Amino acid sequence: MNLPTEDARGMARALTELLDTGRHALVASGSPLAARVADHVGCPLAEIPNVAEHLPSWDHANLQCGVDAYLARHSPDAAWFGIAGSRHFTPVVDMLTTADTNGQYRLGAVDYTTVATGPATAAEAVQLGLVCTAAPDGSPVVLAVQGAEEARGEDRCHLQVLAAERSTGAAVREEILTLAREHDVFRGQVLAFGASEHRGNRLLTFLPRPSMRADQVVLADGVLASIEHHVVRSAERTAALREHGQHLKRGLLLYGPPGTGKTHTVRYLLSRLPACTVFVLSGVAMIRWLRATAALARRLEPSVVVVEDVDLIAHDRSMTMSGNPALFELLDEMDGIGSEADVTFVLTTNRVDTMEEALAQRPGRVDLAVEIPKPDAACRERLLRLYGGPALRLPDASPLVAATDGVTASFVREWVRRAVLKSVTSGSGLDEPALRAALDELMSQQQALTRSMLGGRR
Ligand SMILES: Nc1ncnc2c1ncn2[C@@H]1O[C@H](COP(=O)(O)OP(=O)(O)OP(=O)(O)O)[C@@H](O)[C@H]1O
Numbered sequence: 542m543n544l545p546t547e548d549a550r551g552m553a554r555a556l557t558e559l560l561d562t563g564r565h566a567l568v569a570s571g572s573p574l575a576a577r578v579a580d581h582v583g584c585p586l587a588e589i590p591n592v593a594e595h596l597p598s599w600d601h602a603n604l605q606c607g608v609d610a611y612l613a614r615h616s617p618d619a620a621w622f623g624i625a626g627s628r629h630f631t632p633v634v635d636m637l638t639t640a641d642t643n644g645q646y647r648l649g650a651v652d653y654t655t656v657a658t659g660p661a662t663a664a665e666a667v668q669l670g671l672v673c674t675a676a677p678d679g680s681p682v683v684l685a686v687q688g689a690e691e692a693r694g695e696d697r698c699h700l701q702v703l704a705a706e707r708s709t710g711a712a713v714r715e716e717i718l719t720l721a722r723e724h725d726v727f728r729g730q731v732l733a734f735g736a737s738e739h740r741g742n743r744l745l746t747f748l749p750r751p752s753m754r755a756d757q758v759v760l761a762d763g764v765l766a767s768i769e770h771h772v773v774r775s776a777e778r779t780a781a782l783r784e785h786g787q788h789l790k791r792g793l794l795l796y797g798p799p800g801t802g803k804t805h806t807v808r809y810l811l812s813r814l815p816a817c818t819v820f821v822l823s824g825v826a827m828i829r830w831l832r833a834t835a836a837l838a839r840r841l842e843p844s845v846v847v848v849e850d851v852d853l854i855a856h857d858r859s860m861t862m863s864g865n866p867a868l869f870e871l872l873d874e875m876d877g878i879g880s881e882a883d884v885t886f887v888l889t890t891n892r893v894d895t896m897e898e899a900l901a902q903r904p905g906r907v908d909l910a911v912e913i914p915k916p917d918a919a920c921r922e923r924l925l926r927l928y929g930g931p932a933l934r935l936p937d938a939s940p941l942v943a944a945t946d947g948v949t950a951s952f953v954r955e956w957v958r959r960a961v962l963k964s965v966t967s968g969s970g971l972d973e974p975a976l977r978a979a980l981d982e983l984m985s986q987q988q989a990l991t992r993s994m995l996g997g998r999r
């Protein structure tokens with residue numbers, strides 16, 4: 542047997558020490574923060590390739606979901622750590638690389654924030670933190686997550702993957718992003734863009750999904766059914782259309798006077814599409830979110846994009862980013878979404894005339910236009926009975942129905958509400974005299990308003 546000699550043992554020890562010092566010299570760092578990262582990755586910070594993903598601020602919840610799912614899969618016991626001493630928004634990599642030279646950035650606690658995950662739910666997300674984990678191939682990586690800091694002018698959230706090899710970092714990033722899409726918190730939700738309290742900042746908020754029955758929407762016979770047939774489509778029909786190479790994208794325009802039930806109908810449709818992701822856009826400001834909405838609608842298909850009061854942007858002559866008037870921009874976005882995407886646009890307007898020219902110049906975006914007119918006599922009676930409910934004592938509605946020719950559905954609702962108030966105050970029932978009194982009052986108020994608007998009264 543060849544036992545190692547004292548000399549050989551000494552040499553081996555010396556070699557190990559040398560290697561250790563070398564390795565140490567390679568990754569060692571004066572700052573425990575920088576050392577924690579460099580030691581795990583096994584390479585000096587300056588040599589770590591930059592693999593990052595920058596996402597809009599509203600995607601923070603999804604980024605966190607993706608990272609959480611990744612950690613659960615590859616290192617369920619991993620513990621986050623943080624950076625103390627950050628006063629302004631600084632990318633994590635910059636904080637790490639300067640941690641050695643300036644003592645400002647130190648190993649610290651993880652900074653958390655709250656992100657919405659539904660209309661009434663929220664989750665904790667890492668605002669600034671790092672975690673040591675492993676790549677799919679087992680090599681060591683450190684993940685850094687940084688939320689947006691809108692007050693400091695940073696409107697994106699960030700994922701940084703610190704690995705010795707770029708390809709390793711990229712593989713980790715891809716897996717996290719795939720997991721984020723799989724766990725997307727926006728899927729199947731009703732969402733609206735708006736500005737946060739900080740001027741100009743982007744915010745995607747969750748709205749509760751309306752819950753309505755068909756009998757709550759009073760339209761002429763067959764109208765609601767045809768709208769519903771156009772928009773609400775079973776998954777089987779979608780699959781069949783795809784199979785036969787037919788386009789999926791749809792465009793519905795609801796037009797009619799104010800208060801006739803366009804928004805009401807949209808709300809009903811949304812309650813009939815529980816699995817669809819919905820985006821609600823309104824007002825002139827909505828043009829700013831158009832592009833982001835179209836991208837999200839595609840990502841989260843099947844989806845519905847509701848553009849309320851689209852005539853508002855038809856009047857807006859200001860040019861958009863692509864140099865188009867706003868309405869053309871909308872119509873172009875509708876087209877750009879691609880016919881194979883399962884995205885439905887629902888537009889509402891009470892000024893269809895102002896849109897005719899634009900719609901004619903950009904044909905094919907709207908494949909069903911439905912007028913929602915003022916209610917006819919039969920609809921007025923249905924509205925009266927709907928809003929009066931079981932308390933209504935009105936064997937013959939025809940005199941009141943005849944007296945309300947030309948009013949809108951929302952007028953009927955308000956009329957019944959006043960009659961209910963009167964009947965409660967007087968102790969009488971919700972009967973014809975109560976309705977008659979409320980109607981007289983409402984009509985005379987409305988006439989006074991009309992007169993004063995027309996300048997007929999001082
Ligand atoms: N067809 C209808 N059936 C039942 N209720 C209706 C109907 N139309 C309107 N209403 C009632 O009136 C309210 C206002 O109507 P809605 O907001 O849908 O009007 P609109 O057509 O969207 O008007 P605008 O053009 O001003 O946006 C509804 O919330 C609903 O309570």
Ligand SMILES: [Mg+2]
Pocket residue numbers: 803804805849889
């Ligand atoms: Mg409306």
